[in-house]
Amino acid sequence: MPDTENGPGPSLEPVAGPVKSPTGIEGFDEITGGGLPTGQVSLVCGGPGSGKTIFGVSFLVAGAVDYREPGVFVAFEETEEELSRNVASLGFNLDRLCDEGKLLVDYISIERSEFEAAGEFDLEGLFIRLAHSIDSVGAKRVVLDTIEALFGGLPNEALVRFEVRRLFRWLKDRGVTTVVTGEGGKDSISRYGLEEYVADCVILLDNRVTNQVATRRLQVLKYRGSVHETSEFPFIIGARGLSVLPITSLGLAHPASKDRVSSGIEGLDEMLGIKGYYKGSTVLVTGTSGSGKSIVAQHFVNSACARGERCLVLAFEESPEQIKRNMMSVGIDLDRWMEKGLLKIQARRPSLLGLETHLVNMHSFVELFKPEIVVVDPITTFITVGTVSEAAAMLARLMDFLKGLNITAMLTSLTSANQSIEATQMNISSLVDTWILLSNVDQDNERKRFIRVMKSRGMASSKSIREFDITNDGVLIQDTAVASERK
Amino acid sequence: MTQTDLKASGDTDNDNEKWTLRLYVAGQTGRSLAALSNLKTICEEHLAGKYTIEVIDLIEKPQLAKGDQILAVPTLVRLLPEPIRKIIGDLSETERVLVGLDLKPDHGS
Numbered sequence: 001m002p003d004t005e006n007g008p009g010p011s012l013e014p015v016a017g018p019v020k021s022p023t024g025i026e027g028f029d030e031i032t033g034g035g036l037p038t039g040q041v042s043l044v045c046g047g048p049g050s051g052k053t054i055f056g057v058s059f060l061v062a063g064a065v066d067y068r069e070p071g072v073f074v075a076f077e078e079t080e081e082e083l084s085r086n087v088a089s090l091g092f093n094l095d096r097l098c099d100e101g102k103l104l105v106d107y108i109s110i111e112r113s114e115f116e117a118a119g120e121f122d123l124e125g126l127f128i129r130l131a132h133s134i135d136s137v138g139a140k141r142v143v144l145d146t147i148e149a150l151f152g153g154l155p156n157e158a159l160v161r162f163e164v165r166r167l168f169r170w171l172k173d174r175g176v177t178t179v180v181t182g183e184g185g186k187d188s189i190s191r192y193g194l195e196e197y198v199a200d201c202v203i204l205l206d207n208r209v210t211n212q213v214a215t216r217r218l219q220v221l222k223y224r225g226s227v228h229e230t231s232e233f234p235f236i237i238g239a240r241g242l243s244v245l246p247i248t249s250l251g252l253a254h255p256a257s258k259d260r261v262s263s264g265i266e267g268l269d270e271m272l273g274i275k276g277y278y279k280g281s282t283v284l285v286t287g288t289s290g291s292g293k294s295i296v297a298q299h300f301v302n303s304a305c306a307r308g309e310r311c312l313v314l315a316f317e318e319s320p321e322q323i324k325r326n327m328m329s330v331g332i333d334l335d336r337w338m339e340k341g342l343l344k345i346q347a348r349r350p351s352l353l354g355l356e357t358h359l360v361n362m363h364s365f366v367e368l369f370k371p372e373i374v375v376v377d378p379i380t381t382f383i384t385v386g387t388v389s390e391a392a393a394m395l396a397r398l399m400d401f402l403k404g405l406n407i408t409a410m411l412t413s414l415t416s417a418n419q420s421i422e423a424t425q426m427n428i429s430s431l432v433d434t435w436i437l438l439s440n441v442d443q444d445n446e447r448k449r450f451i452r453v454m455k456s457r458g459m460a461s462s463k464s465i466r467e468f469d470i471t472n473d474g475v476l477i478q479d480t481a482v483a484s485e486r487k
Numbered sequence: 488m489t490q491t492d493l494k495a496s497g498d499t500d501n502d503n504e505k506w507t508l509r510l511y512v513a514g515q516t517g518r519s520l521a522a523l524s525n526l527k528t529i530c531e532e533h534l535a536g537k538y539t540i541e542v543i544d545l546i547e548k549p550q551l552a553k554g555d556q557i558l559a560v561p562t563l564v565r566l567l568p569e570p571i572r573k574i575i576g577d578l579s580e581t582e583r584v585l586v587g588l589d590l591k592p593d594h595g596s
Contacts, residue, residue: 121562
């Protein structure tokens, strides 16, 4: 979405803060309100393998491809060939961009052992070389990866420090938008404390291991003159490069649909004010083991497919075959919907991947399949991957994402028998629009099943508890309430 | 490009090894001139009659910085005899230049 397309004329946007250059990094432009400060130097710090180089490459590729801003990548650590090969798997074709004159990669080798120092020197050679590269492609964006190489490679740290400072000023004077990558330091943000010289924007990348699962995080430490999100954001390096997953104002900006979709269960629709769930809302189904959560979810899927809507089921405990067999036993034939291409079941073991990877995978499944309904069965398993708060944050982002696309989401959650009914794990019940609670009670040598709508935003729902049976034709809810409101 | 061929007449060494030196500078600065002057003095003393010096001004030929991976200026590159060696600075520290050119074993640091 290049803003150059608007053409001349007064902009409706109020002029506030620095002009920004979009990075094309999914989510990053959102948390910074538009990208990196145009014509300024931004420092991106992080340890080895934290994604600094990919950040820089993404920034240049976006500029070259989407914003008609050619770029220069100064590689101190990899040769042109190595860099090109290493980012090819992320879908970046640097060679082609170089051939088209939109990008120039300049490998600068600095081996300490190659130099003997004999007297005073400066780094004018680097400046001249950079100026030549910038001029030859008309670069508007520059990446220096990583600046520490200068310190490691040249004698006289004080002189290098002085020259690096001069370089940053020089880049600003030339008006190019620059990303300088740097190693993270122990006592300072970057190893040589370069953040002192970069007044405009400092970004920290981090790769932490929690419960044996590595999670990448990004934080905007400083952004002069600009409002920015300060929390740490998980990010992943996936098939499309780097994507940051922001937690946005959850659900508040989304249009609230007035359309309703049937739950697929007659009695439940009745409890929900006859018409069912709101389209684009989030429905939580909780219950103890064997209480019928998956069946309630598949009823919803079944009725949606019958209307010709596309459904995506993300299963984390059972295989597609198991799900189909179990549903067949209660009269729900999922096979025919799969054959028609209306239903897709993606089964994954939660522990195999980190939470952020799961979230990003879900994003891509949804973008590929374009469903109208998404079922996550169950969400409880995510706690085994991360901490409770991490799992909750991930689900909040998932719900936000689905709402943004007006997709109706159904999440199932397992409550253990000794938990109070109000205690849904991860406290996500406050974020959902509709919460359905299933329970089992052993009474008179017989297992009785109960269903209750705990809450349902924006509709006159029944507060009664109803008994139901799971029959060969699925869930059958009895007409009469078993008890009035129970506190 | 200013090419300065200096061939001394008094060739006292039987060794007819050729020395090819290239000095990268950025403009006619005091430091550039000092480097060239220091280099000539050292060559006359130690390599009389068997060396050539090529001076490259990167301001005139910026595209030549890449070939010899020049960052710092002045940089002296010994192209021949092999292997290639690089010495950065105004060459005022004669001892370091001699060590760098391998005309003297490194006793110091």
